[in-house]
Structures are given as structure tokens and as C-alpha cells.
Amino acid sequence: MDFSAPFLTNYWPHLLAAFIGYFTIKFLARSLFGIEITRRFSHEYDPARQLDLERDEDENQGVSGGPQSFEDMTEHIPYRLKKYTEKETFRRAVEFYRMMDERRTVRHFSDDAVPLGVVQTLIKTAGTSPSGAHTQPWTYVVVQDFNLKCQIRKIVEEEEEINYRKRMSATWVKDLEKLRTTWERNVLDVAPYLIMVFKQAYGVGPNGERINHYYSEISISISVGILLAAIQNAGLVTVTSTPLNAGPALRTLLARPVNEKLLLLLPIGYPAHNATVPDLQRRDIKDNHGSDVM
Structure with a gap:
């Protein structure tokens, strides 16, 4: 023209x-x-929702939410926290650090029994985590049945072998070799329990309506961090596993609803008597890449 x-x-x-x-x-x-x-x-x-690393298609659908009236506001109550002396505060901080500094990723488990009540209490502790708008976008599923654990191991190992052989970069695989990590997951049917951590893409109200979740993966990450500390405090061990590409099959196996997506799989139990861990050093707080005081 x-x-x-x-x-x-x-x-x-x-x-x-x-x-x-x-x-x-x-x-x-x-x-x-x-x-x-x-x-x-x-x-x-919503920038909070954009922070999720992988968004399910279900999250793109309209969900309930919006301004609340004054009557809908959550009631506030007084909060009191015991205040320790400076000396006691420091002692408690050091004591907790020393306990957590002993935490290691363990891949050799004993099949010794762990009381179910202990695991349930650990998950209750994880549930004390903060979350975006207090939506608590996590579901913790505990698997104890041996046959079910064997099925989970089969699904995970099939996908992990493909990951190691085809999907993961050569550099990634080489970095894992240093830690003697392979696609095999024999811990999954040895550990007394498997804790499956699901992200709720959205909540479901009493009438079936969808409810917004905010900063869901960040909220779940904080919750799992508290869980790891609780596991260490109880004298148990775990290894954080991300079952790449096995999530949909595991969700189906466990009959979980469509709004849930598997993020992590954590075996939990006692370490085997002959368990070993890599001899690794953590970064010092004086390292500028670790922490700094401004």
C-alpha cells in the first residue's frame, strides 16, 4: 500500500x-x-502466581477470590512469645545449629520400624509453616504399605533411568557421579515411610469452588524446610528426591485429585548401620556467597 x-x-x-x-x-x-x-x-x-516454576493448566482457570468485607476479616488475637535472656538466646541458637549441622542427605536406610505417630507429628510441624495468604497449598501423603512402595519405586526408576540416559545433560550426570548417585532408588522400598509432597495448584472450597493459592512453591519450600529440621530433631534421616516426569503416574497411583502436583518424595526412617555419606564441607558464614551482614 x-x-x-x-x-x-x-x-x-x-x-x-x-x-x-x-x-x-x-x-x-x-x-x-x-x-x-x-x-x-x-x-x-498475579506476580505471586508467576513465581511458580511450573504452572499446571488448571491454574489458568478462573478461581474465587477478591476483596473481603470487614465482617469476613480474620479475627486477631494477642500474641505472646517467651523472651529469653541474651545468654539463653545465644545458647539455644548454637544448640540448634549444632544439631542441624549434623543433618545429612542419607541414601542408605534401615528397615527398622518408626512409630506412625512420630511421622504424623513431623508433618504437623511442617504445617506450621507460613504460606501466601495462609492458603497452606500443600498435601503430605504418607505411604507405608510395602507393595505400594514397590510400585512407586518401579515408576520412579523407569523415569529416572530415562532421565540419566537421555534427558539430563552430560554435565549434570557427571556432577552426580561425584556423589555416587544413580537412577536406582532402592531406598524407596526399604525406608519405613515415603512422604509425598504435593502442590495444590488451587484449593477447593466447601461447595466445590476453586480458591486462589499464592506463592505456592515458595510456601511449600519453606514447609519442607521445617519438615527437614523436624526430622533431624527426631533422630531420623531422609533424602529429598524430585521424581522428574514420574509425577502424573504417581498421582494416578495414589488417586490424588487433579489439582495436586507431586513436587518431592522423601523416604524417612533410621540410617542403615553401615550408612555412609559424602565428605562435604558447608560454606562458612563469612563467605560472601553464603551470608553477609550489612
Whole structure:
């Protein structure tokens, strides 16, 4: 199309009308429909939800949420925390650090029994974690049945072998070789329990309505961190496992709802009597890559 001077001379009234029409429609849409448009599509641009590393398609659907009336606000109650002396505060901090400094990733488990009540209490402790808007977007599933654990191991190992042989980079596989890590997961049917950590892509209300979840993967990460500390405190061990590509099959096996996505798999129990761990050193707090005080 030729946009030379004769074209503009002949068609300028039409172009002017088109520009006026465009900006008029844009102005009316903002003025008359802006609130409705924002309510309908705000979840697609929520930065808290954008932080999730992998979003299920279900998360893109409309969910309930929005401003609450004063009557809907959560009641606040007084909070009192015991205050220790400076000396006692330091002692407790050092004592907790020393306990956690003994925490290691263990891949050799004993089949010695662990009371189920202990595991349930550990999960209750993980549930004390903060979460975005207190949505608590996690589901902890405990597997104890031996046959079910064997099925889980079979599904995980099939996918892990493919990961190691095809999906993972050569550098990744080589870095794992230093830790003597392979695609085999024999701990899965030896450990007394498997804790499966699911992310709830959205919540489900009492009437079946969908409920927004915010910062879900960050919230779950904090919760699992508390769980690891609780496991160490109880004298037990675990290894954090991310069952890449096995999630859908495991969700089906465990009959979990469609709004749940498997993030982590944690065997839990006592270490084997002959268990070994890599001789690794943690970064010192003075290392600028670890921590700094400004």
C-alpha cells in the first residue's frame, strides 16, 4: 500500500475517523468495563502466581477470590512469645545449629520400624509453616504399605533411568557421579515411610469452588524446610528426591485429585548401620556467597 502524500490527501478523513474510533472505544472500555476486566483476568498477571516454576493448566482457570468485607476479616488475637535472656538466646541458637549441622542427605536406610505417630507429628510441624495468604497449598501423603512402595519405586526408576540416559545433560550426570548417585532408588522400598509432597495448584472450597493459592512453591519450600529440621530433631534421616516426569503416574497411583502436583518424595526412617555419606564441607558464614551482614 502506498502511503504517499496523495494517499493521505484522499483518505485522511477515514484515517482520522479510525483513530478517533479506536481511542473512544479504548476509553469506554476502561471507564465502563475496567473493574470487570480486572476481576476476570487479574489471576493471569498475579506476580505471586508467576513465581511458580511450573504452572499446571488448571491454574489458568478462573478461581474465587477478591476483596473481603470487614465482617469476613480474620479475627486477631494477642500474641505472646517467651523472651529469653541474651545468654539463653545465644545458647539455644548454637544448640540448634549444632544439631542441624549434623543433618545429612542419607541414601542408605534401615528397615527398622518408626512409630506412625512420630511421622504424623513431623508433618504437623511442617504445617506450621507460613504460606501466601495462609492458603497452606500443600498435601503430605504418607505411604507405608510395602507393595505400594514397590510400585512407586518401579515408576520412579523407569523415569529416572530415562532421565540419566537421555534427558539430563552430560554435565549434570557427571556432577552426580561425584556423589555416587544413580537412577536406582532402592531406598524407596526399604525406608519405613515415603512422604509425598504435593502442590495444590488451587484449593477447593466447601461447595466445590476453586480458591486462589499464592506463592505456592515458595510456601511449600519453606514447609519442607521445617519438615527437614523436624526430622533431624527426631533422630531420623531422609533424602529429598524430585521424581522428574514420574509425577502424573504417581498421582494416578495414589488417586490424588487433579489439582495436586507431586513436587518431592522423601523416604524417612533410621540410617542403615553401615550408612555412609559424602565428605562435604558447608560454606562458612563469612563467605560472601553464603551470608553477609550489612
